[in-house]
Amino acid sequence: MVFISVFSGLLPSFLLVGLGGLLRKRLSANAWQGLDRLNFEILFPALLFVAAASRPIDPSKLIVMAPVVWAILSVGLALGWLMRGTGPTRFLDFAGAWQVGWRFNTALGLVAVELLTQGGAGEMAVAVGMGVPVANLFAVSALSRGGALGFGATVAKIALNPFLLASLGGVVFGLMGWRLPSPLMAPLEMLARAAIPIALLSIGATMNWGALARLDRFNASICAIKLVALPSFALLVSVILGLDAGVASVLVVFAALPTASAAHVLASAFGADRNLVATLIAQTTLLSAISLPIWISIAELVFSMR
Numbered sequence: 001m002v003f004i005s006v007f008s009g010l011l012p013s014f015l016l017v018g019l020g021g022l023l024r025k026r027l028s029a030n031a032w033q034g035l036d037r038l039n040f041e042i043l044f045p046a047l048l049f050v051a052a053a054s055r056p057i058d059p060s061k062l063i064v065m066a067p068v069v070w071a072i073l074s075v076g077l078a079l080g081w082l083m084r085g086t087g088p089t090r091f092l093d094f095a096g097a098w099q100v101g102w103r104f105n106t107a108l109g110l111v112a113v114e115l116l117t118q119g120g121a122g123e124m125a126v127a128v129g130m131g132v133p134v135a136n137l138f139a140v141s142a143l144s145r146g147g148a149l150g151f152g153a154t155v156a157k158i159a160l161n162p163f164l165l166a167s168l169g170g171v172v173f174g175l176m177g178w179r180l181p182s183p184l185m186a187p188l189e190m191l192a193r194a195a196i197p198i199a200l201l202s203i204g205a206t207m208n209w210g211a212l213a214r215l216d217r218f219n220a221s222i223c224a225i226k227l228v229a230l231p232s233f234a235l236l237v238s239v240i241l242g243l244d245a246g247v248a249s250v251l252v253v254f255a256a257l258p259t260a261s262a263a264h265v266l267a268s269a270f271g272a273d274r275n276l277v278a279t280l281i282a283q284t285t286l287l288s289a290i291s292l293p294i295w296i297s298i299a300e301l302v303f304s305m306r
Helices: 002-022 029-055 059-083 091-101 106-115 121-146 153-158 161-176 183-207 215-241 245-256 262-269 274-303
Strands: none
Touching: 002 106, 002 183, 002 274, 029 106, 029 121, 029 161, 029 183, 059 091, 059 121, 059 161, 059 215, 059 245, 091 121, 091 215, 091 262, 091 274, 106 121, 106 183, 106 274, 121 153, 121 161, 121 245, 121 262, 161 215, 215 245, 215 274, 245 274, 262 274
């Protein structure tokens, strides 16, 4: 019953992804790229800031969540490296696919946590704020190994990431108990409400819907790392450490998210095989329609009993 309830809760979001697929040809590729850019630069930063800044954040949650988030990403990095022998021969192409093992789709994360009875968007914003710099550090470092970017450019690319700046800004406001004046907060909240629908439509419009037919050994391994191994690790760590139910539930959902929909953009910028990354994004997203409700249900069952 829990799974059916969670799946029903996520169904509208996946239907929006499907609608995006149907509307793909109604807009040009440049238009969809423009929407992605709008989301990346403005709408999602507004959403992340509002989610973190609109409610007080307990410093103890930040202290607990940050190391676990970093550990989740590190496990994805390590397990992905073990697939080197089965992946593309050229390291740059492997690096483009490797990042799929630890990057996460913030849009689906903020939708998914709304289905939890404990924990929510505030905790997810903290997880994203802690995860974005490390995820980008791992990805950019791997992709720049061939010398595409110097050290300074790599640091700048990570430090100026809008998700990072907005998440950390919201976390600071939440920790300090500050509140923006209503004339400033209201337009941010309006922008935040537009972020998720536009992101879901864009995911569907740019996704390769036939990707599951190309689920070979390497791709299946990367998908298994992202959708099975990482949430299993998060669940195990949360139980062993006896974490607060709200924090633990959000950490499991965070670890279970499909990969970031814009990962192929970064791969393309470095000259990696964009098609391989786009295929992996589609595969993790499509498979998460089943795996994500399962993990939310598990988190609800395990942590509601505590």
